[in-house]
Structure formats: C-alpha cells, structure tokens
Amino acid sequence: MDYLPVFMNVRGQRCLLVGAGEVASRKAALLVRTGATLIVVAPWVSDAVRELVKEHGGEIHERGFADGDLDDVVLAVAATDNDDVNKRVSVLARERKLPVNVVDQTELCSFIVPAIVDRSPVVVAISTGGSSPVLTRQLKEKIDIMLPAAYGRLAFVLGTLRERVKQGVRDFARRTRFWEKLLAGPMPELMLAGREQEAMQLFEASLADADNQSLQGEVYLVGAGPGDPDLLTLKALRLMYAADVVLYDRLVSPEIMKRVRPDAERIFVGKEAKHHPVPQEQINELLVRLTREGKKVLRLKGGDPFIFGRGGEEIDKLAAAGLPFQVVPGVTAASGCAAYAGIPLTHRDYSQSVRFVTGHMKNNLPDLDWPVLAREEQTLVIYMGLITLAVICEQLQAYGMSSAMPVGIVEQGTLPQQRVVTGTLQDIAEKVEAAQLKAPAIIIIGQVVKLHRQLSWFNPDAGEIGSTAQKSQKPEER
Template sequence: MKYFPIFVDAQHIHCLVVGAGEVAARKTELLLKTPAKITIVSPWVSDTVQRLADESSQITLINRKFEDTDITHKQMIFVATDDENVNQHVHDIAHAAGILVNVVDNTPLCKFITPSIVDRSPIIIAMSSGGVAPVLLRYIRQKLESVLPANLKLLGNFSERFRDKVKQGLSSVTDRRYFWEEVLDGDIGEAVLSGNDELAEQKLDKSLIAYANGDKPAGQVYLVGAGPGDPDLLTFKALRLMQKADVVVYDRLVSPEILELVRRDAEKIYVGKAKSNHTIPQEDINELLANEALKGNRVVRLKGGDPFIFGRGGEEIETLIEHGVDFQVVPGITAATGAASYSGIPLTHRDHAQSVTFTTGHLRDNTINLNWPALVQNNQTLVFYMGLTGLPIICDKLIENGMSPDMPIALVQAATREEQKVLTGTLANITQDPETSKMKPPTLIIVGSVVELHKKLNWFNQ
C-alpha cells in the first residue's frame, strides 16, 4: 500500500491553492465541502474561482504571483498552474518545510493524492488507484453511486443520534453490532431513508426492547415493481430491497435476469399466473405475504411492471393492513411505458395523441366488459394489458363503436428484453396476419395513430 489512507480534521486545516484556473476551481469546490480555511494565490483568476471567492467567506483570494512566504502556516497545498517551473518550485519548498503538497496531474510531485469520493456526509467513501488506473476507479465509483441511496446521510445522522441509547440498552458489543445490522438493513433503515424519522424512532424503541428480551422483531412487506423485464430498468431502491430480502414472492412476468439480482440465500416463492392456470389464488398470495412478515421476515413481493398498474397491489395491501403488517410500495416502470419506449411508439405525441388510456383485455365468459364508446375517441392512444387472447374481440368492438378499420395497431411481445418482438398492422387486418398467431404472452396491444411512428423511431432491436 503505497499511499496511507487517512481522513484529516479539516476544521484545523489552512490550505493554499496555487493557481486559479478551472483545475484549481475543482479542487477549491472540493475543499469548500469542508470547514477548511482556503487561500488562493494567482496572477490570473478564472470566472469560476472568482465566483467561489465572492460566495464564500472561507476563501482569501490574492491576485498576484506566488511568493515563497505564501506557504507559511499552511498545512496543505494544491498546485494547479500551467507553469512547470512554478509547480516544481512550490513542491520543493513545501516538501522541505514538511507540508503536504499535491501538484495536480503530476503524481511524482504529490506527497498526497485526493481520492475518488462518494459523498453521503457524514458517510464518506474514498478510493484510490495510486494514480495508475483512474478510468477503472471512475468505473468503480459509478457502480457504488448506483447502489448507495442518495440520502444515505440520513442513516448516518440517525445512527449518531441513537448510538448512546443503543449502547445503554445492549451491553454486549456483539449484540449491538447485530442489532445495528438489522436496523440499518431492515424496515427501520428504510423508514429513515424515506424521511420518516418519527416512525423509525418508534420502531427502534420497540426493536431495542424486543432485542434485549431475545425476541425477533416484526417483519415488513415491500411491494416492488420489477419493470417490464430489462434488469437495467430497475430502480435503485428496488435493487437494494431485493438484495436484502429474506423471502421473495414473484410472479410469471418477472424475468430470470431480474431474479438473478435477488439475494442469493433468500427463499424464492413462485406465485405466477397464466391463462386458466393460477398456481396460487390471489387470496392465498395475500395471506402468504402477511404470514411471512409476521414470522419476522423481510418480504419482497416482486411484480412485473408496476404494483399499482393491473398488479393487484391494492388487494395485497388491504390484507396486510388487516393483519397489522407494515409495508412499502416501490413503483416500477410499467409494461406499457417500457413497451412503448423500446418499440419506438410514443404513447402521446403532439401530432397524434394528447391522452392515453390503459385498460385490461382480460376475458371473462368470452367477453370484455369495457366502455367501448369511451375508448373510441379522437387523438387518444389505447393500451390493452392481457389482451392477446381477446385480440379479435378488441378489434371488432373498436370498429363496431366507430373506430376506423385502418387505425394502426401494434403487438409488443416480451418488451425491453432481447427477444422483444413488435408486429404492426390495422384493426382490420392484424388478426389475419400469420405472424399474429405466433405471438406469445406477455404481449401488450397499442392502438392509435402513434403506431405509425414505429418504423421511424424504432431503436432497440431493429
């Protein structure tokens, strides 16, 4: 380990920045995130540095060339000029005086280096490659940024507030460690991240008492929208919850690629439904979620698309409320928006449609009980979920109620996934196309003149 990683108390640091260009501005912006005192010396000042100096009382701006006495009473120096002689000279006298010095973008002249930082103050993650692999370091930072909650600082502040209380309640260091792991990784941590400190504090008090008595705390259910299939479309929160779940209850529309992202040792329970083949009745699914949570488990209910768009999320929540089970809902990209975006069919367009209607094409007793006249409106896009089997009826009813037989229609199968397939036609001819009989669920139906844009805007799997 060539560089020793430390965090310096910036309250007692007076930092000198030599140079006032854009490179110096970036270092100054970083320093301004701390309480450090900053002196900038340069005969020329960029607009960015001037603005920073005008806005912050931490900065003293000296508009002249560097002088050797400028290093007096400084504990840290950044050198960011385009004059190699100046850079070398400042390095030499700073090193001789025992002052930490960094010549930007010149590693041999750096007695310290600034790491790549993920800032969730008071939580700070600093990383370094020692200057040998900056692109790799940037890649790792992007990965960390994508999985760490943007408001992780709330957890840091919450932990600080209740550290002494937990220490008083649990005398064992091991007990405290296990307790905090459960707090930060469970529903209390989620409440903090959601900004609900009052609920989090109530839960922490109950959990602390229960933990001290050896009782397992109550579980919680998370209704998570898994999106239309592409795992890259998951929200950060959905991924975080999937990776800390004890039990995952998932349906047929959750792609294998998304299931691969679930915590490895979580129990996975399949409750998928297909036409005329309901593995588990909906009422039993509702009870299953409640029972698993009452056992103390963190339960993730993974639903294709969004839990509140034809996902029966409302029904499941009603059961959870009846059993007194806490829950959260994590929205997902709907199947309709995923199918539209990945097939190049905008659901609204100034020249085509000013409204969009989502409806179900699920058959019951060989009929689709919809308000057909309301669906046949000008400048409107229709999206039918679960309508592949009832496609002939949908086309006939729309034409019967006044929609033009030439109205464009699209069938989008396996939206957003590699095997996505898009078939277009008109209300009059789509059922006659031999390819239609080859379409398989999940397939969404889009009706409207916006379908005409498919050939022009299609970008995904042309």
C-alpha cells in the first residue's frame, strides 16, 4: 500500500483550510461533517464557505496565508490556484509534522482524502492513491448502490449492545462467536427491513442462551486455486474471512493470502521437493489440536485439496477424532494453468481423455504406469514433475510415444509472472533448462499443446486479456 488508511478524529479540533473557492468549499463541507472547527484563510471567500462557517462555527481570515496560521491546528488543507502558496503550506506543515493535504497535488501531500460512502457510523473509504479519480468514483458508486442506508442504524444499535454482551459473555472467544453467530443469522436482515422490535427479541434470546453454546471448533479445507485470486470461489472467500487460524502451503500466492482475515493467526506449513519442514503427520495433529481448542481453522491449499493435495489424509484424521470440517474445492493447477496458457485439456480433434499424474520419484524413477501413459490419444498433465522432466520424456519415448509429441510447461500459471515453454518430448527438457523455469510448474503432454499458439489469450507481459500476441517472449517460450 502507498498510504496507511487512517480514520482521524477531528471533532472539536481546529483544522486549517487555505483557499475558499469552489474546490475548497468541498473540503470545507467534508471537514464540518466530521465536527471539525474550520479555520479559513483566503483573500476571497465564496458564499458556500461563508455559509458553512456561519452554520457550524469557525473562523474566516480574508487575507493571504501566513506562517502563523499553522499554529494550534491539527491538520492543514491547501486548495488555492496558486502553486507557490500550496507548496509553502505543504513545506511548513511537514516541518511542524502536521498532516497536510494539497488538492490534486499528491506529491505535496502527507495524506490524501479518499472517496467516502457514508452510512455513519459505518464509513467506507475508497482510494486509488490519486492514480485514477474516475476509477475511485466508479468504485464509490458500486459500493453506494450495494450498501443499504439502514446499515448505519444497524451499526448504531450494535454499538449500544456491546457493553451488555461484554457483561453477559465474559470470555473473549465466546463473545466473538456470539457476535459472529448473531450477525450470520436473521437479526441483521430484520434490522435492515425495519423490523427492529423482532430483531431485538432475537438478540435477547441469543444473549440469554450464550452460556449454553459450546465453543465448537471446525476446519475449513479450502482449495486456493492456481494463484489468481479472482479464481477463488465465493464460499472460499467467505470462509477465509471467518477463520481464526490459517495453515497455508507454499503454493498459496501472496495475492491469495491478502484475502485472508487480517487478524487471523498465520502458520506456514509448506513443503517442496525433498524438503518438508513440517511433516504431514504434524500438520494433521495441529489441525486436531487447534480444532479441539475451539478455533475455526482454515487449511488453505494451492489448487484443489483433493487432487494431489493430501487433503483426504487431513480430513481422515479429523473424522477419526470426531471433529467437524468442510471441504471447498478449488480450481486445480491442471485446468487453471492450461486455460491461461490457451491449451484445452480435451479436444474433439486431438484428445478424448485426460490423465492427472505426479512426477514423484521411487527408486530414482517417477512411479508411473508408463505403458498406459504412452498412449497418444490422450492428454497427460504431470504435477511436480519439473525435476524429473528429462526422465519422463525418455520413458514415454521408450514405451512408444512419438518423440515429436508436443509438450508445454506452464510456470507460475494464472499469475502475472506466468511463462509458457513449448517443445516436443525430444527437446523440451533442453528448452526448459535454457529458460531456467522453476517450480511451481505444470507439464502438459499431448496434441492439444499445438493449440497454444492460436488460443493463447493471457498475456501478462502486456497486461492484456484477449491478445494472442506474445511478442516480448522468445519463440521457444511462446
């Protein structure tokens, strides 16, 4: 983030506004809405600003800006049409360590004013860091439409009930669960519909029964998909915000982790080839222990947890312990990476079936059924096979697959840094080494790989979707 989002209490505080024209009047209106005491300095003052000061109180000084105007104020806003004055206000305010905003000149600002959706006490602030005011306005419009006006009343009522709940439910964890359960039920909808009496009856019944509710933990086994956060399911997002603790692996992208509830405890349990810092059995035991402690545990896995994700082992342990869990499937790496590389896994003219296998080693060879895999009328998708790629290509050719069979490798699939290298069984290992591809990467073998050139639509280098051109890549990396 370029800016730290902060809600500042300026009620009753002196706030300096330098300038009093049309733009300044909008800043003045915002400041008085927050209860600030407005101090206006300008050679000419518009009627709108005069009316605001007359109605809400404050001071007007009809003259040019002076250094002493920054005395005894908590922040300054410069909104004049004189660049020299604006810069001077900015420099002097920064010297005094006062927050300063210069309208439409972000380089002179120590804070910027976001677009606001006001459902007080619910306030939503939206900002693009000054990069696109029009986009900011459009986002504000979308949220304004989505957020009912009655949310302000709901938040106010909940605020009046906090002390009663705190006295009635002493344990912090139980109190948190009480609020979560209350707000996940019909009470908010009753409030939004204007049926406040019914909502309060439901609240009273819930509070009276709060001590009888068990602090039940649960595990959410969630597939995070191949990396692009837009591929998360709606249910996955909901549970990511509900969890108290998150156990995540190395294939969960940083962009995905940003969607997790900010205050959730995060525990990294990632594994990679020949390096398992947290053994699987220890992960299983950790899930059991945290759930028994009453925690809502998010087990977040790259791709889909039931496709080479060992998710079955983890919930088997939970089931044996009699603990509750949910499973949320995710877009597996095979379908996600293939789609973003423009490689259909099946195609009427090229492939009527697809096989998912792993490149794990056994006795120094991938443990695979080579005669079955060497059949050419299918598509092979090999997970975790980059290290053994040369051996895989040799074995498939040894069991009868053509050396000219197309092969595609997708590195960091669905992410902005995605790269695709294509070749054949005969030369793909050499091309991958030359391109220095690293895990995570998926291997796709079959005639469908031929379609990559004409169907490729995801061009991360150009930041475009829908383009088949990838001019910035070398020919062998297309």
